[in-house]
Amino acid sequence: MNENFKMVATTMFGLEEALETELKNLGAQEVKPGVRNVSFRGDKGFMYKANIALRTAIRILKPIKTFKVFDEEDLYEGLQKINWEKYMSADSTFAIGAVVNSKFFTTNSHYISLKSKDSIADYFRHKYHKRPNVDVKHPDVRIHVHIQKETCTISLDSSGDSLHKRGYRTSTNIAPINEVLAAGLVLLSGYDGHSNFIDPMCGSGTILIEATMIACNIPANINRPEFGFEKWDDYDEDLYFKIQDSLLKKIVNPQFKIMGFDKAPSAVRKANDNIKSANLSEFVAVHHVNFFNSVKEVFGSTTILFNPPYGERLNIDTEEFYKKIGDTLKHGYPDSKVWFITSDIQALKYVGLKTSRRIPLKNGDLDCRFVRYDMYAGSRKAKKNPIED
Template identity: 80%
Template sequence: MHQNFKMVATTLFGLEEVLANELKQLGAQKVETGVRSVSFFGDKGFMYKANMSLRTAIRILKPIKSFRVFDEDDLYEKLQKINWEQFMNADSTFSIGAVVNSKSFTSNSHYISLKSKDAIADYFRHKYHRRPNVDLKHPDIKIHVHIQKGGCSVSLDSSGDSLHKRGYRSATNIAPINEVLAAGLVLLSGYNGNGNFIDPMCGSGTILIEAAMIACNIPANINRNEFAFEKWDDYDEDLFFKIQDVLLKKITNPHFKIMGFDKAPSAVRKAKENVENANLSDFIGVHHVNFFNSVKEVFGKTTIVFNPPYGERLNIDVEEFYGKIGDTLKHHYPDTTAWLITSDFEALKHVGLRTSKRIALKNADLNCKFVKYEIYEGSRKEKKALQ
């Protein structure tokens, strides 16, 4: 039996509960949400499974040491007290990522990274007269230093490259949505392959691909080339492939339509290319259609999730554009649940439909709302009368 240990999965603001839910469904123990993070317990095999499966995690950290820290010199001293031979040697390459959220540290994250790097390099230089080299691209070991108020947590990063880099996206449009956020939107909408799915402004297809992976139960990071834990001394390749096989056997075929529209031919081309890279061409249809001229052609329960233009992205007449979104949904998309994300809160007033849910999220640095509209067959009043 492998030993259980604590891990921390980081995520985007507003997706903490979604990630906690994913972890519970995967079988994590003692799941607790934090700010942009969720802590949990599991064994080595679970760490592999979490990296392959989680849709809303950015990275999975394995904490190795926590301590109180007062300033930069104190951090240097305390990092030197860690027994680094457990994790690396003087011939290893390493890199440091740091996050600082503390008033007693005037320096920025970059400086804390450099200070931490010096502490570890000096530890080996003093003991062995050789120092490990830094490699930012492909380090043998990636270390994460997180300073929150007066506490410091030092972790090994088991993921390596951010987990949003799924490995399927080669073509992007002006402002592609991050894959983790796209998966979060689909999961927040409640969609799980239980009906039709439409992204009516699909851009390079990220939301569509994440929706299809959810509908087919395909692990989020099955297309990735490597994870950081594969370079660890205790990496168990047999266990990794065993877990991968179990996950692959759980993939299913959805019985509903998953469709994307875009009015730009270039976006349609990019989306098709990315869908093909993700091996999902059998499940996703991408069409050159202007949503505002479209009507709902699929029968039955349908979920719409989209990321219309806002912020710096495209020059549009906001009032007219968002007004058309509302009109198209109301008149041409009966029996659908529509969700859209925007940072333009004024624009939402022009949709002309009542939201039944609003969720605060962030898209990069933009504060956003993810809003839900219920579009009934006939009017809401008739619906009420029938109940």
């Protein structure tokens, strides 16, 4: 029988609550949110399930050792005391990632990775006169070193490549949105498939695909070619496929419209290519439409969610662009909950509408706000709701 153990799911700033909810809904135990991570407990089967199903996780880590560190020698010695034969051999390949947030270490994370690599290689060289090789692209074992103040946690990375690499994206535009962030935006918006969904500036279609997978209850990483745990000595292939099959049986067909617009024909082609790669073509329609010349053509409650140009993608007249967003929504999109993300926080005043929510997020290194506008079908005064904090 598989025993429960502690795991840590890492995520992006601002998505911790969404990841916490995902884990609880999936059946995790002792779920505790942190900063850019959520810890929990589960067994080997749950580790497989978390990797396959979680939408807002970047990696699923399995901690194996924690010790105090005040300098590089402490790190080297601490790694030497781990029984590495439990996890790899001298014939294995390995890679190390590191995150450091400590006044005791002024060196960068890359240097800590190199120091850790030396310690593990020396461990095997001293005992077996042979050292494992480093393979940063396709290692047998990925090891994660996390130093927070004076505490060092060594973990096995069960995910392998970052979980944002879903496996469906074949075509991209300039600065495409990260798949984990896209899924997080959809979950934060409250969209669950029970209304229409429109991305009016869909680019290569990442938000559309993540929304459709949520509406259909399709596991986020079902299209990935592999996970890190598949190379572990204790990998249970039968258990993995049992978990996968149980998740696939819960897929449903969407009951409402899901569609995207883009004014660039090349973007429409790329979006359709990616949607086809994700096996979602029958559920999503992408139209060659300029949002600013559009009106809502679907009946009933609709979630509108998009990622307009900003930051490195900004090549626009900011005031005119954001004013057009507000005017188009006011005149063409009644009975809609509208969300978009931007790093140009000052430009929001040009929209000319009052936000009902503002959620701080990060898109890479950019400080962003994820904002909501409520567009009403009738009189604004007649249907006014209390403004949410």
